[in-house]
Amino acid sequence: MAAVIIGLVQIVWAAAAGSGGERSLAYLMGPRDEPKPVGVTAGRLNRALGNFLETFPLFAAALLVCLAAGKLGTATYWGSILYVVARAVFVPVYAAGIPVVRTLVWAVSMVGIIMVVVAFFQ
Template sequence: MNLELQWLVWSIALGLVHLMAYACVILKTEGVMWTAGPRDEGQPQYGLAGRLARAQRNYMETWPFFAVAVLLAHVMARESAQTALGCQLYFWSRVIYLPLYAFGVRWVRSLAWVVSMLGLVMILGALF
């Protein structure tokens, strides 16, 4: 498996970390009855649980673009140092993004997001 596909696999694991972080916090804050119930009253949008939900949603807004770009680079045989660096920038900045969002760190969180988008654009650039 080449480097770009390895980063794609790690990005799937990171998505699961997002999911489990939110699930653990919501279980602790809302309890078993709420998590096992129909959740008619909606998901909490406040505190740590809300920030983790928004971080997860943000990750899922960008991840499909990353996954498709990596797969296209592989299928089109366009992997290069540029795509490898783009994958690393995307992945590591998204790793940093999660705790920054969870702890409510402004500006640096936004910078991490911008770096992840730069990584994505680097991969995309190799496709043209």
């Protein structure tokens, strides 16, 4: 559930930040047929959200498969903790534009997913 909450926070944060740049309230409430530029931070938050939307389905599927197979244990627990904590840290680090740390935090989240996948095969 924590990962879902992180995703919801990211959606709201990216949407709120997206109101900057050359975007007016009328544009945001309309069909957005023509792309409008946003500020640097809003762009980073949108990319962080896109990255979350790429990784979360993999994490959720791996965890659900482990649950269905009765393979929940220490590895799935710690893998889940790594994923959730890293994803929570990733967003503000990315928004702040800290390049190396951002990549390391992303790698930790990937290790968390890999731990859950490996637990299925044990």
